Amino acid sequence: MTLEQGQIWKKGDEYLRIVEWARLSIEYKVMKDPATKEGTMHRVSKKEFCRLLKGAVLLLPEKLPEAEVSLETAV
Template sequence: MRVNPGTKRESPGSQLKNMQLRSRMKLQQGQVWKQGERYIRIVHLERLSVEYKDMTDLEAKTGKHLQATKKEFCRLIKGAELLPS
């Protein structure tokens, strides 16, 4: 394997981490995301917009319906954990 002078070599562990960060997450209707103490559920998904429900209690299913562009929604859930369905 040739390495050009001045190029930075990554360890196998950091290469794997970078690949995981670059993998794309597909948004789907019904997904539930946990961010801190709040839960965010995708109610309706369109090409450029997302309608979602912001809840504090997942089992009570009460919360506020909100709408955002996909870009805004992705920024909103950045760092959130996708819960298994």
Template sequence: MKLAQGQIWKTSPDVHSHGGDAVYLRIVKLERLAVTYKEMLEPNTKDGTHKDTTKKIFCRLIKNAELVSDEL
């Protein structure tokens, strides 16, 4: 699977969670080596926290994750 802006990933609670619940990550900006994403508790909400990380760490966060939406 190729990463793209607008994708929403539902993380595995074993890898990345908030209080034991799955977290949704929406890719806001995708660069060659960096990813800016928004961390949300619900996929259809505007509430969330913007975070920056490397692409390598982001891929570790979405390990065993499920692609919920692929908005291009």
């Protein structure tokens, strides 16, 4: 698995977005809705973040709720 800055992961009813990817740590934001971008910031080691992602699904940009809304308004 390759972690990159800006990735959004869905785990249960929460979304995790990688805000800052560093050599030894990850800073991420936990959000209820990725469209509002409101949430709490956390900093953990990469190892801890990978454990946190167990069972989570990486969302592709076209599968994000905000992308669905913009596609509907474009039609």
